[in-house]
């Protein structure tokens with residue numbers, strides 16, 4: 201039995217959702233055939249969520265209807281608000297998020313229906329409600345009054361409004377909108393794979409999303425952005441970046457926000473867009489985080505030849521949007537929920553149970569010794 205450690209480069213399913221290819225030394229990322237750079241330039245998160253779920257860009261009226269449907273679903277059931285109020289204020293917001301997703305499942309009488317129509321309903325519900333869960337939990341844990349969803353505002357604007365209690369500027373709202381687009385899907389990353397493994401057992405969509413949120417949280421995946429922010433705070437000034445990176449690498453430690461399973465020696469196309477966003481916000485707000493990030497990037501390229509991944513410049517974007525460090529992973533989830541649900545639906549449609557094998561390397565054929573006779 202050959203062991204394919206970490207399933208590196210193993211292709212386990214066909215998918216029509218997102219495509220990553222390296223062409224002439226450059227990585228191309230497409231959602232349903234549309235290039236990520238075009239989507240970042242021209243699209244909105246609502247449109248991209250529609251694209252991921254339905255496979256096509258919407259017409260004007262389809263987008264209006266879809267956006268309305270999301271707006272109508274933003275408010276949380278009182279039971280979930282009660283749950284958030286009962287959680288310890290020290291809970292990590294990502295734990296609050298995954299607990300709430302699980303709780304939402306208890307309130308859905310169609311929880312076990314996995315046909316496409318009901319699955320799309322659940323997907324829209326989750327896409328609409330996740331931002332409210334995150335914003336409400338933050339307001340509750342900091343003893344602030346809840347700011348209810350505002351139907352006049354777009355998905356990204358409304359999240360920042362519910363979090364901060366004021367309507368964001370156009371630049372801030374667009375920065376988050378583009379960030380959510382860039383995080384919306386990424387082929388068979390670990391959290392999406394976890395969601396598909398759960399879906400392959402025909403588990404309900406909430407269970408699949410809980411599996412995905414749990415997997416996203418680890419620092420080798422979406423959890424890296426929070427660690428990046430810890431690093432930016434520790435480095436504190438750009439001139440300290442080089443020695444920080446050099447010493448950390450000499451100690452054999454990893455620099456968070458660098459390296460990628462798929463983008464080896466090629467630029468992750470999302471980082472180009474995120475760097476632009478981070479720079480734009482730095483010019484309007486606190487320039488520190490972007491400047492330290494640039495200095496770290498330069499040092500990591502110099503001492504290890506590694507490139508930043510999607511979590512690296514996201515950190516300075518979030519910091520300048522006033523998002524607390526421990527909520528960075530949640531923002532990733534707010535974007536990725538569209539991709540997760542699209543993949544779950546795709547898995548349900550043409551399902552084969554995902555069940556790989558392990559090569560057993562432990563002891564074999566041991567003789568059982570009764571407990572009284574064991575030394």
Ligand SMILES: CC(=O)SCCNC(=O)CCNC(=O)[C@H](O)C(C)(C)COP(=O)(O)OP(=O)(O)OC[C@H]1O[C@@H](n2cnc3c(N)ncnc32)[C@H](O)[C@@H]1OP(=O)(O)O
Pocket residue numbers: 206389419420421422424453454455456457458459460461462504506509510511
């Ligand atoms: C949204 C996302 O999930 S993006 C990834 C977010 N995660 C991070 O930023 C955490 C830091 N990065 C990493 O740990 C890795 O690059 C991963 C987990 C993302 C990818 O891991 P893999 O594809 O398994 O690569 P692997 O861990 O084998 O690394 C290959 C080599 O690069 C080194 N390397 C990879 N990333 C880093 C890093 N961030 N810092 C230092 N060295 C690194 C490894 O030590 C290894 O070196 P070696 O061959 O001398 O032992």
Ligand SMILES: O=C([O-])CC(=O)C(=O)O
Pocket residue numbers: 385386388389390461462509510
């Ligand atoms: O694809 C991966 O392995 C990780 C990643 O960049 C993502 O999930 O966006």
